[in-house]
Amino acid sequence: MQTPRRTAVVLAAAVMSGVLVLSACGGSGGSSTDTAASGGPVELTVGLFGTFGYDEVGLFKEYESQNPGVTIKYESTQGEDKYWPALQTRLASGSGVADVQGIEVARISDVVTNQPDQWTDLRDTPAADAISRYIGWKEPAATTPDGAVLGLGTDIGPMGICYRSDLLQQAGLPTDPAALSAEMPDWNAFLALGERFKASAPAGTSWHDSAGGLYNAIVSQQKEIYYGQSGDLVFDSNPAVRSAFDTAARAGQSGLTAKLEQFVDPGWDQGFSSGSFATIACPSWMIGYIKGKAGDGGSGKWNVTSLPGGAGGNWGGAYLGIPQASQHKDEAAKLIAWLTAPEQQARVFREVGNFPSTTQAIASVTDTTDPYFNNAPIGKIFSDSAQNAPVQILGPQDGVIKNAMVQALLSVETTGAAPDTAWNTAVGNVKNQVG
Amino acid sequence: MTMQVDRPVAGERGTPPAAGTPSRPSWRSRLYAFEGRSAPYAFIAPFFLVFFAFGLFPLVYTAWISLHSYRLGGRMRWIGFDNYVWLFSNPSFYNSLWKTITIGILSTVPQLLLALGLAHLLNYRLRGRTFLRVAMLMPYATSVAAATLVFALIFGRDGGIVNGLLGVVGIEPVDWRNGNWTAQIAISVIVIWHWTGYNALIYLAGMQSISKDLYEAAAIDGANRWEQFLHVTIPGLRPTIMFTIIVSTIGASQLFGEPLLFGGGQPNGGSVNQYQTVGLFMYQQGWQYSQLGRAATVAWVMFILIIGLVLLNSWLARRRRPATEGTLS
Numbered sequence: 001m002q003t004p005r006r007t008a009v010v011l012a013a014a015v016m017s018g019v020l021v022l023s024a025c026g027g028s029g030g031s032s033t034d035t036a037a038s039g040g041p042v043e044l045t046v047g048l049f050g051t052f053g054y055d056e057v058g059l060f061k062e063y064e065s066q067n068p069g070v071t072i073k074y075e076s077t078q079g080e081d082k083y084w085p086a087l088q089t090r091l092a093s094g095s096g097v098a099d100v101q102g103i104e105v106a107r108i109s110d111v112v113t114n115q116p117d118q119w120t121d122l123r124d125t126p127a128a129d130a131i132s133r134y135i136g137w138k139e140p141a142a143t144t145p146d147g148a149v150l151g152l153g154t155d156i157g158p159m160g161i162c163y164r165s166d167l168l169q170q171a172g173l174p175t176d177p178a179a180l181s182a183e184m185p186d187w188n189a190f191l192a193l194g195e196r197f198k199a200s201a202p203a204g205t206s207w208h209d210s211a212g213g214l215y216n217a218i219v220s221q222q223k224e225i226y227y228g229q230s231g232d233l234v235f236d237s238n239p240a241v242r243s244a245f246d247t248a249a250r251a252g253q254s255g256l257t258a259k260l261e262q263f264v265d266p267g268w269d270q271g272f273s274s275g276s277f278a279t280i281a282c283p284s285w286m287i288g289y290i291k292g293k294a295g296d297g298g299s300g301k302w303n304v305t306s307l308p309g310g311a312g313g314n315w316g317g318a319y320l321g322i323p324q325a326s327q328h329k330d331e332a333a334k335l336i337a338w339l340t341a342p343e344q345q346a347r348v349f350r351e352v353g354n355f356p357s358t359t360q361a362i363a364s365v366t367d368t369t370d371p372y373f374n375n376a377p378i379g380k381i382f383s384d385s386a387q388n389a390p391v392q393i394l395g396p397q398d399g400v401i402k403n404a405m406v407q408a409l410l411s412v413e414t415t416g417a418a419p420d421t422a423w424n425t426a427v428g429n430v431k432n433q434v435g
Numbered sequence: 436m437t438m439q440v441d442r443p444v445a446g447e448r449g450t451p452p453a454a455g456t457p458s459r460p461s462w463r464s465r466l467y468a469f470e471g472r473s474a475p476y477a478f479i480a481p482f483f484l485v486f487f488a489f490g491l492f493p494l495v496y497t498a499w500i501s502l503h504s505y506r507l508g509g510r511m512r513w514i515g516f517d518n519y520v521w522l523f524s525n526p527s528f529y530n531s532l533w534k535t536i537t538i539g540i541l542s543t544v545p546q547l548l549l550a551l552g553l554a555h556l557l558n559y560r561l562r563g564r565t566f567l568r569v570a571m572l573m574p575y576a577t578s579v580a581a582a583t584l585v586f587a588l589i590f591g592r593d594g595g596i597v598n599g600l601l602g603v604v605g606i607e608p609v610d611w612r613n614g615n616w617t618a619q620i621a622i623s624v625i626v627i628w629h630w631t632g633y634n635a636l637i638y639l640a641g642m643q644s645i646s647k648d649l650y651e652a653a654a655i656d657g658a659n660r661w662e663q664f665l666h667v668t669i670p671g672l673r674p675t676i677m678f679t680i681i682v683s684t685i686g687a688s689q690l691f692g693e694p695l696l697f698g699g700g701q702p703n704g705g706s707v708n709q710y711q712t713v714g715l716f717m718y719q720q721g722w723q724y725s726q727l728g729r730a731a732t733v734a735w736v737m738f739i740l741i742i743g744l745v746l747l748n749s750w751l752a753r754r755r756r757p758a759t760e761g762t763l764s
Binding site: 085089118261264271407408413432 | 506526615723
């Protein structure tokens, strides 16, 4: 039997070695916090996801040379689905967050609704003047009911259709953007074109990449998608959602899609160069993605036209926010105001494809053409789409519902599930998760 | 030759420093004695501290979280056993449980049989035996992530090697990742590839501890190699086989990395959740839906299930042992 004293000593020994272990772990933590008093040299950290284009265009370097004393440490996570949970854990623990963090548009409603106290109100910072330069809906989406503005808009995702001119030509379809656009006044006509394509297409080639992508393109035109005006969930009763689902399911059932899950199936990435699909719904940021995946060999093969009927739509886009934990809020605010200024947005669009969200930048890029896409007038196509896009109602669970719909459509394409069954599964999954 | 010890050896008790003095031992000797008794505790303390911090505490704290509604970035709200009610009425959970079982069987059974066969072959005198043994262990030394990414390409629909080979035989291309059983088979192949060598090595070690006399005696009795394998090797390996079954069962019930990466990093396990294991289901709750309370609930249910499985396994093993000893004697 152990005597109490012996236990106490064992405990003391335990505590001692524990202290040693902990102090050894803690050594590296303290150095990264701010050493700079105001006016001194400042290191700003920037955490982003995917391709914002700032590093690619060289904007960080330029800002550093214009602002002596400021150094920018930049890191990016490829997938937003990995980036966001990691950021959330850091926000919750209050350490490790960067001075500037990217926020995807599907998350902005969550930020505004559930975590306004984690982010800086930009009205109180040097970025206040930048808030007014955006197109109508961009900043209201990042504003809390109290009027606090939690993010500055970077890009938006106006929609077009990207297509392989070479494959369309082989199938005897028009290849000129305007001529193609004239042949598809609505989505039914788009699918009818697909049937014509299928009849004489080269082997191993489908009309569209995926039913999920088609679905996202169709709902991107809607004002009201998963949430109603008063913030209530309407996804299962909204006829526009059901109709988009059915149209996409029909395309999948009749073999018009290549059945490649977007961003997930390695075959999808390969398809941009191998030509397993001839068309893809194309938010402006997809322009850069296609260039990256199709490579130099894809130059001149791809082209862009408007959505059927010249409709406007929006899919994606992002914001830059400053977490409350940041030690350099003013410096960070100056940086994001500069990064999102019209001149910089226009440059990012010309070089990477992310479409600007400030009115002045949009006006300045309308005449942009892209040699990679057969000199398609991408400036005009995307600014028309942005002009015609409705002001979408966003909600905190948009991402969950969108994922469930896309997954259900994949099951229609690949396992032959009946559209009704797939729809019911998706609705059941969402209710189980959200309800 | 003897050495003069002028100081109590650590751990030695009750040696009075001055013989014949009836008084209490001096403080110095008590300190030495105490040092001897407490030193082992101090030496093992780091392990237990680390275990408490990173083993026991997370376990208990997870149970605590599972009784709350806790969204990542939000606050914990006590909801009692609502998460457990939600889980046990959720068809997705039962689906993931079922998929864990089917993928577990599809991967474990062929893997252990293959390992047994390989070990038996490698137990013979072969040319280049050491090379073969090392080569067999190579997949085990490969990272799961790297292997899975390569296998995802190998099982690709449009340009994958497997479909290429099937095409040579005249079989239509198979959409491995999107089919129900095909995806489960593909994932099982990755698991089998990764673990067979490891199990074969353990079997090989077990086989080498079986006495050669038994084989000679069997040979004299006229048993051929197959009969020797059946009647000498297998009974001799029984404890080893039991061990590999328990370890593989635990591994199969925790299967996570392969289906996650095979699904391109998505935790939904395919279009109809055909390869969503319980591990993936838990990850999806926690990191896709940010529902930490629900994820903690899944983690605890999984923990209890695994303990149940291990107990069942060892109970079966204990029940069988007297019977085998009876036949051997």
